[in-house]
Amino acid sequence: MKKLMNEADRFVPDVLEGFGAAHADLVQVHGDPWFVTRRDRASGKVGLVSGGGTGHEPLHVGFVGHGMLDAAVPGPVFTSPTPDAIVAASRAADGGRGVVHVVKNYTGDVLNFETAAELLEDEGIAVRTVLVDDDVAVQGSTFTAGRRGVAGVVPVEKIAGAAAERGDGLDEVVAVAERVVGQVRTMGVALAAATVPHVGRPGFDLAEGEVEIGVGIHGEPGRRRGPLEPADALTGHLVEPLLQDLALGGDDEVLLLVNGMGGTPLSELYVVYRGARRHLEDAGVRVARSSVGNLVTSLDMQGASVTTLRLDPELMALWDAPVRTPALRW
Amino acid sequence: MKKLMNEADRFVPDVLEGFGAAHADLVQVHGDPWFVTRRDRASGKVGLVSGGGTGHEPLHVGFVGHGMLDAAVPGPVFTSPTPDAIVAASRAADGGRGVVHVVKNYTGDVLNFETAAELLEDEGIAVRTVLVDDDVAVQGSTFTAGRRGVAGVVPVEKIAGAAAERGDGLDEVVAVAERVVGQVRTMGVALAAATVPHVGRPGFDLAEGEVEIGVGIHGEPGRRRGPLEPADALTGHLVEPLLQDLALGGDDEVLLLVNGMGGTPLSELYVVYRGARRHLEDAGVRVARSSVGNLVTSLDMQGASVTTLRLDPELMALWDAPVRTPALRW
Structure with missing residues (x-):
């Protein structure tokens, strides 16, 4: 293995610390649990949150900012983020009009975002989930039941982010995101x-x-x-x-x-x-x-x-x- | 060798055709000889031109546009562009106030940009050259006499491009570019x-x-x-x-x-x-x-x-x- 890295245990924190320092004008990186929020958060808009294993950069952390995600939750390498991290990121992203979770269709991600959504609903934060499953290659695979979510998540986040930014409500953001997922x-x-x-x-x-x-x-x-x-x-x-x-x-x-x-x-x-x-x-x-x-x-x-x-x-x-x-x- | 490519002879044209089609809103790719110009060329500004072998993408073609290069000249893989291509690109970049060539310090590039500059001067186009030699590793190497020009060319092109865009004259653009080269x-x-x-x-x-x-x-x-x-x-x-x-x-x-x-x-x-x-x-x-x-x-x-x-x-x-x-x- 030849990689520019320190010990394997430090890979994710090192990536996130470097990312946060390089883009401090646009994002803020939070530790324990790890999540990333945008600097110029607009209040009163629907919050858009995504996440998934580290190792897919710039996805998702690199898409946090004006017109796209309000928060991203990176997990360990190729591993779903935990529900508590998703909850913390979603709380930060909530501006009072609820939060949309954009979830790539992997068993672990689906489960942990679902658990987080239940916890958030208990706190009174409305959560809607958009599942992305754009990979036409296979119907089921190592990490999934059904089609996997891959690069199609980028237009989903971009377009849903633009809809949230212009002031669309929770149902409208979900509807446009699902139109992208369908196409x-x-x-x-x-x-x-x-x-x-x-x-x-x-x-x-x-x-x-x-x-x-x-x-x-x-x-x-x-x-x-x-x-x-x-x-x-x-x-x-x-x-x-x-x-x-x-x-x-x-x-x-x-x-x-x-x-x-x-x-x-x-x-x-x-x-x-x-x-x-x-x-x-x-x-x-x-x-x-x-x-x-x-x-x-x-x-x-x-x-x-x-x-x-x-x-x-x-x-x-x-x-x-x-x-x-x-x-x-x- | 495992590469996403067609025949090796088509590598450069394929890259440039793909690049031109993907970014047709910002750039125009010209063939025979190959060079790239920006779409929204401002008239009456100093022209900024760079070039060098293909294989360093996005350098230089990806830096053509508002606030940076007016034209870029890609050569064959790791090989300097020919003087005629540099001349054609420089003619296109000239808005009547002359052209600055940003040249990475490699023997072939220096020679071919020099020849092109002489031909352009014969046509009445004023040309000034800024040599970039930012690599501290070695003083001379396979392709160079003196230090090589490497990633430091990006801030040179960005900053000189901004100076040209705000209307600086030929001497001023050269001066600011050389200040970057020095630092x-x-x-x-x-x-x-x-x-x-x-x-x-x-x-x-x-x-x-x-x-x-x-x-x-x-x-x-x-x-x-x-x-x-x-x-x-x-x-x-x-x-x-x-x-x-x-x-x-x-x-x-x-x-x-x-x-x-x-x-x-x-x-x-x-x-x-x-x-x-x-x-x-x-x-x-x-x-x-x-x-x-x-x-x-x-x-x-x-x-x-x-x-x-x-x-x-x-x-x-x-x-x-x-x-x-x-x-x-x-």
């Missing part, structure tokens, strides 16, 4: 596995010419292993299930998000973006908005995922709305 | 080498527990090889030469830029940032501004560099000035 799909590929600090060796082995198609963001197995084909062919395997699952076709406009898994440089992500875009355009789909970068990573995994979100004028306007977070800013 | 230093470390697409194997070998301290962004050797120490110790080796070379101490304020080499995830960069910041603070230096991310990469190299820029109120204001490019935006 967003993702498919990923790994070239090499991630290494969890405590484990010290890659989570799985791939041969030199081999890739895992449909991989999850914790290195969960995908649909199949196959040869490392040229990027244009490989992106075809990623785009095809998105076209089918969303029944995308003529006149559809999408956001195309090409996401790196952490160990893949931006140059390669642009090659993937080019290939994915051509496959979409060949199917008559118009790419109206784009995002390319390492947004939902899996530690140092080499690979990428392709996400499409079918847009309508409102979703497009909310995607375009100003955002000011450590990782997304416009 | 910015960088030191890097590699955990694993980059693989050039045409070559197909890593540029050098490092044993499992070994790092290259002072590595260049083309995988050029650094000061020494050493053991992979914990991040806090390793960042000490990176920060120490910066403190010495800039004679940093009490009352000094710096921009601290922690840059990833392409194959290192953001989580690890925050660990490095935390360590570097502590070393600086222990020396009495105040970190007034920060930037953490993969900005000046070396294909898929694993590693990071630490850059410090001694700030004064004007440099800080120019760093803070609005910027709207694919890779930097605030």
Whole structure:
């Protein structure tokens, strides 16, 4: 294992301390339990909270700020945050109009956010949950019952965050977030596995010419292993299930998000973006908005995922709305 | 070699086509010769142009836009752009008040920008050159005579870009850029080498527990090889030469830029940032501004560099000035 880190036990605190110091103008990092809040919290808006295991940075902590999350709760590496941390973050995010939890569909996350929601309701804080399950690769896997939540969580948080920021109520924020969940799909590929600090060796082995198609963001197995084909062919395997699952076709406009898994440089992500875009355009789909970068990573995994979100004028306007977070800013 | 790419011959065009399509709202990519210009070009301002080999993305193409570069010229992988491409980009960037070339100190880049400057002067376009040589690791190396230009080029382009945007003349833009060059230093470390697409194997070998301290962004050797120490110790080796070379101490304020080499995830960069910041603070230096991310990469190299820029109120204001490019935006 070669990583820029201190002892494995200090990995999460070190990441969060560094993150908090680097972005002190935008966020505040709280310890014991760990959670992150935005500096310029607007009062009187619906609070938006998300969280999940560490190792997917900038997700979720990097999306805290104006126009996106009010708080994020990082757990240990690839492990759900505890209910008490979710409760503390949600209390901080509540401005009196309730809180929306954006939860990626993993058994541990679902359970802990559910427990936290019950505790919060007991305190009189209204909580609604939006479950993100955008991964078309598999219906069940190591960490999940049902589809996994992966990079599609980024447009969910961005668009729900913009809705909350403009003053939408609890039901309206949930409704727009669920519209995104219904229209967003993702498919990923790994070239090499991630290494969890405590484990010290890659989570799985791939041969030199081999890739895992449909991989999850914790290195969960995908649909199949196959040869490392040229990027244009490989992106075809990623785009095809998105076209089918969303029944995308003529006149559809999408956001195309090409996401790196952490160990893949931006140059390669642009090659993937080019290939994915051509496959979409060949199917008559118009790419109206784009995002390319390492947004939902899996530690140092080499690979990428392709996400499409079918847009309508409102979703497009909310995607375009100003955002000011450590990782997304416009 | 495991990369998301098509044939090696198509790597650069594929990257640039993907980049251009993803960021068509901000930039325009021109082919034959390849160069990138900003969409919202302001007339009547000094033009700012940079360039260099491909494989360092987002540098330089990702820094084209309002408040930073007017044009960027990407060469083949790790290879200088040709004079004709630099001439074409500079013509496009000239708004009648002349052009500043920001050149990283590599023999090929220096030569080709020099030739281009002569051709442009013959056409009546005034050209001034700012040479960036921020790498404290070595005085001469495979690609250079004298110090290499590495991640310090980012604050040079950002600050000179802000000066040009506010209407500074040719001499003023050059003067502020040279003030940055005089106050910015960088030191890097590699955990694993980059693989050039045409070559197909890593540029050098490092044993499992070994790092290259002072590595260049083309995988050029650094000061020494050493053991992979914990991040806090390793960042000490990176920060120490910066403190010495800039004679940093009490009352000094710096921009601290922690840059990833392409194959290192953001989580690890925050660990490095935390360590570097502590070393600086222990020396009495105040970190007034920060930037953490993969900005000046070396294909898929694993590693990071630490850059410090001694700030004064004007440099800080120019760093803070609005910027709207694919890779930097605030």
